[in-house]
Amino acid sequence: xxxxxxRIEALLFTAGEAVPKTELQELTKTSEGELTAALQExxxxxxxxxxxxxxxxxxxQLVTSPxxxxxxxxxNKDTNHELSxxxxxxxxxxxxxxxxVRFEIDAIRGVDSTRIIRQLFLRGxxxxxxxxxxxxxxxxxxxxxxxxxxxxxxxxxNFTELAAHNLx
Amino acid sequence: xxxxxxRIEALLFTAGEAVPKTELQELTKTSEGELTAALQExxxxxxxxxxxxxxxxxxxQLVTSPxxxxxxxxxNKDTNHELSxxxxxxxxxxxxxxxxVRFEIDAIRGVDSTRIIRQLFLRGxxxxxxxxxxxxxxxxxxxxxxxxxxxxxxxxxNFTELAAHNLx
Amino acid sequence: MHPAFPDVKIDQFEGPYDxxxxxxxxxxVNLSEISLQKLTEPFLIYIQEHNIPPExxxxxxxxxxxxxxxxxxxxxxxxxxxxEEEITDFTQRLQLxxxxxxxxxxxxxxxxxxPLLPASFFAEGNKKATQAFSFPAGLLPEALADALKxxxxxxxxxxxxxxxxxxxxxxxxxxxxxxxxLTTSSILNFQESIHGISRQEQAVxxxxxxxxxxxxxxxxxxxxxxxxxxxxxx
Numbered sequence: 001x002x003x004x005x006x007r008i009e010a011l012l013f014t015a016g017e018a019v020p021k022t023e024l025q026e027l028t029k030t031s032e033g034e035l036t037a038a039l040q041e042x043x044x045x046x047x048x049x050x051x052x053x054x055x056x057x058x059x060x061q062l063v064t065s066p067x068x069x070x071x072x073x074x075x076n077k078d079t080n081h082e083l084s085x086x087x088x089x090x091x092x093x094x095x096x097x098x099x100x101v102r103f104e105i106d107a108i109r110g111v112d113s114t115r116i117i118r119q120l121f122l123r124g125x126x127x128x129x130x131x132x133x134x135x136x137x138x139x140x141x142x143x144x145x146x147x148x149x150x151x152x153x154x155x156x157x158n159f160t161e162l163a164a165h166n167l168x
Numbered sequence: 169x170x171x172x173x174x175r176i177e178a179l180l181f182t183a184g185e186a187v188p189k190t191e192l193q194e195l196t197k198t199s200e201g202e203l204t205a206a207l208q209e210x211x212x213x214x215x216x217x218x219x220x221x222x223x224x225x226x227x228x229q230l231v232t233s234p235x236x237x238x239x240x241x242x243x244n245k246d247t248n249h250e251l252s253x254x255x256x257x258x259x260x261x262x263x264x265x266x267x268x269v270r271f272e273i274d275a276i277r278g279v280d281s282t283r284i285i286r287q288l289f290l291r292g293x294x295x296x297x298x299x300x301x302x303x304x305x306x307x308x309x310x311x312x313x314x315x316x317x318x319x320x321x322x323x324x325x326n327f328t329e330l331a332a333h334n335l336x
Numbered sequence: 337m338h339p340a341f342p343d344v345k346i347d348q349f350e351g352p353y354d355x356x357x358x359x360x361x362x363x364x365v366n367l368s369e370i371s372l373q374k375l376t377e378p379f380l381i382y383i384q385e386h387n388i389p390p391e392x393x394x395x396x397x398x399x400x401x402x403x404x405x406x407x408x409x410x411x412x413x414x415x416x417x418x419x420e421e422e423i424t425d426f427t428q429r430l431q432l433x434x435x436x437x438x439x440x441x442x443x444x445x446x447x448x449x450x451p452l453l454p455a456s457f458f459a460e461g462n463k464k465a466t467q468a469f470s471f472p473a474g475l476l477p478e479a480l481a482d483a484l485k486x487x488x489x490x491x492x493x494x495x496x497x498x499x500x501x502x503x504x505x506x507x508x509x510x511x512x513x514x515x516x517x518l519t520t521s522s523i524l525n526f527q528e529s530i531h532g533i534s535r536q537e538q539a540v541x542x543x544x545x546x547x548x549x550x551x552x553x554x555x556x557x558x559x560x561x562x563x564x565x566x567x568x569x570x
Contacts, residue, residue, distance in 0.1 A: 001216050007239050009218030010232040014240070015286060016184075016296070016455040017270075017304065023283055027243075048169050049213060050177030054452065062455065064178040069450035071175050072182070075195075075458065076451070083444060089433075092440030108433050110398050124271055124303040143303065146452040148443060157442055162435065184456025251472040253483075260484040276487065293471075298459065315471040325481040330488075 001045050004028055004038040009045075012053065012062035018142040020059055054142040054151045057099065058129065061142040069149050086116045091125060091144065095153060096162040099129050099137035169213050172196055172206040177213075180221065180230035188227055243290070258284045259308070262294050263321060264330045267305035345378070402426065505537055510544040518554070518569045526565035 001009070007028050012019055025035050039055060046052045052065040064072055083091070090113055093105050105113045117138060120126045125144040128136040145151060153159060169177070175196050180187055193203050207223060214220045220233040232240060251259065258281055261273055273281045285306060288294045293312045297305040313319060321327060343351055383393060405426070505513070517524060526545060530538045545567055548554045555568040 001218070003235075006216070006218035006233065007236050010236040010240060011218075013181075013219055013230075013232060013455060017282070020280060020282060045217065048174070050169070050174035050179075051181055052452070062181075063452035064181060064457075065174065066450070066452065067171075068175050068178040069452060072178055072453060073450050076453075083447060085440075088440035088444050089437045090440075091443060092436040095443075096436065096439065108429060108436065110429065110433065121275070122269070122271055124269065127271075128274075146454070147448050148446050149450040149452055151452070157439065162439055178453075181455055182453050182457040182459075184459035251475065255472075256475075256479060256483045257487050260480040261487070263480055264484050276491070291472075298456065312471070316475070316477050318477065324477050330481060330484050 001041055002038070004030060004034065005041045005045065008035075008038055008060075009042055009062065012060060015062075018054075018056075018059040018061035022058075024060060052151055054145050056142055056145070056153070057139055058127075059142055061146075063142070063146055063151075066149050066151070084116075087120060090116050090120060091140065094120075094126055094138050095140045095144065095156060096159065097165065098126075098139040101135045101137050103135065105138070169209055170206070172198060172202065173209040173213065176203075176206055176228075177210055177230070180228060186222075186224075186227040186229035190226075192228060252284075254281075255284050255287060259288055259293060262288070262306050263308045263312075263324060264327065266294075266307040266321075267297055268307075269303040269305050271303065273306070402430070505540065507540055507543055507547070510537065510540050511547060514541075514544055514548060514567075515553070518567070522569040524567040526567055 008024055011024065011027060021032075021035060024030075025032065028035070028038075030038065039053065039060060043053055043055075046065065048067075050065055050068050051062060052067075054061045054063055089109065090105060093108060094100065097104070102113060102117060105117070117126065121128070121138075123143075124141055125147075126138045127141050129139055140153065145153070148156075150156065153163075156162075176192055179192060179195060189200075189203060192198075193200065196203070196206075198206065207221065207228060211221055211223075214233065216235075218233055218236050219230055220235075222229045222231055254277075257277065258273060261276060262268060262285075265272075265276075270281060270285060273285065285294065289296065289306075292309055294306045295309050297307060308321070313321065316324075318324065321331075324330075514524070514529075517529065526541075530541045533541070545554060545556065545565075548567075549556050552570060555570055557566040557568060558564070
């Protein structure tokens with residue numbers, strides 16, 4: 001691996017949680033394109049490894065690889081991961097169609113989703129992308145992807161079809 | 169890498185500290201010879217990476233590689249500066265309202281606090297409490313309290329009032 | 337998840353509510369022949385007897401209102417054209433919703449089965465900073481208090497949009513109160529019997545005697561407007 005990829009891997013390891021891409025760029029003094037290339041190389045490197053990276057629109061996180069997920073699951077005694085029906089359908093909308101504002105979620109679900117989005121936010125499964133003037137947009141987090149055992153949204157079932165905004 | 173090496177890498181990563189070799193053997197159901205071979209392969213794999221493993225007579229630990237030591241050192245240098253306004257704000261939130269998960273801190277501050285929290289963490293002012301699979305919670309450390317000349321958070325000025333979760 | 341809602345059981349159809357909506361949309365069931373009251377009654381009884389989360393009630397209301405819309409359209413053909421567009425939108429929205437709901441079900445099955453874990457996931461106890469402790473120069477406890485006060489002061493206070501009033505006696509409670517009183521005397525002066533109680537309970541009391549009159553338990557007599565209201569036991 002090149003130096004930038006190595007530095008990024010070390011930064012992700014010491015962080016212990018998801019790191020904003022903007023911060024990685026700043027710390028490694030790289031452009032957006034250089035970061036993307038470095039992440040690609042890192043991903044390549046972790047192909048046959050016990051670790052991998054989860055990449056969302058805004059963040060990157062170093063996690064254990066799907067290769068060993070089954071093996072590690074036996075040590076994970078925490079089974080409290082039930083999600084309500086409302087939580088699942090809201091996550092599904094945000095995962096496939098996100099980033100999107102609450103109004104769009106309400107419009108498809110046909111009910112006010114404020115409360116359920118807040119719950120998902122506090123559980124770390126969705127995040128607000130814009131916190132300034134405009135209505136905040138929501139997108140799923142690394143935490144969400146990690147619970148499903150995948151490293152990008154594109155691995156979601158039927159992603160291309162369901163992510164298309166004009167469904168027939 | 170073979171499966172055993174991958175599993176060991178993931179175990180070291182999730183352990184977050186040095187792991188006894190005997191424990192690794194037990195968890196991966198391997199003999200001493202198999203473990204040694206797997207560690208060798210893992211070492212090979214991390215040759216050009218940002219991480220590496222330290223092997224002692226009894227323990228193994230996943231750490232950042234000497235390749236990036238110089239790069240990482242720069243972040244430890246400027247630690248004795250005064251706190252920025254953002255850092256002070258975040259620290260006060262954690263002190264009075266902690267333990268808090270990052271999302272709660274973000275929600276009150278209205279901005280992403282990842283970086284500030286990590287700075288406070290690296291300076292030993294806050295620590296992470298990890299409760300199984302949930303997002304980590306942050307609280308101030310004992311060293312921090314003792315430097316303020318107090319022994320519990322309750323001795324902070326106006327503690328009862330400011331720690332109340334309902335803002336009036 | 338809540339237990340499944342009771343199925344619809346009427347002459348024309350037996351099965352889940354949402355299936356009925358599908359059939360009605362495809363005009364396989366003629367809604368004009370169905371009493372909406374019969375349709376919704378078992379559901380309303382069900383939510384009285386069970387503790388149903390609000391989201392589930394909301395999704396039932398969507399189903400019920402769709403039925404109502406389709407039924408109204410059938411009964412008032414002149415509405416048909418105006419409503420046509422809205423119903424198409426509505427149907428499209430429901431289809432869209434259905435696709436994501438199904439996709440979400442898959443999440444539920446996969447959730448936490450083989451998660452990818454973050455660093456130190458299995459670390460014993462609390463993770464402490466490994467680096468040397470470095471206390472900020474000149475930090476005083478008061479500075480922390482000030483920082484938090486300033487931050488919290490900058491957060492706008494949300495004004496409640498709805499007001500909850502303290503719950504008074506219920507209609508059923510007040511009903512039985514009147515019934516008890518009427519066992520000892522056969523005539524009551526309404527104004528006297530509600531003297532001194534809250535306005536909310538006064539209103540409920542009035543509803544209670546109206547209900548009793550409807551059930552022919554009592555007869556009401558009032559000689560002039562705003563005059564004394566006399567309750568006679570029958």
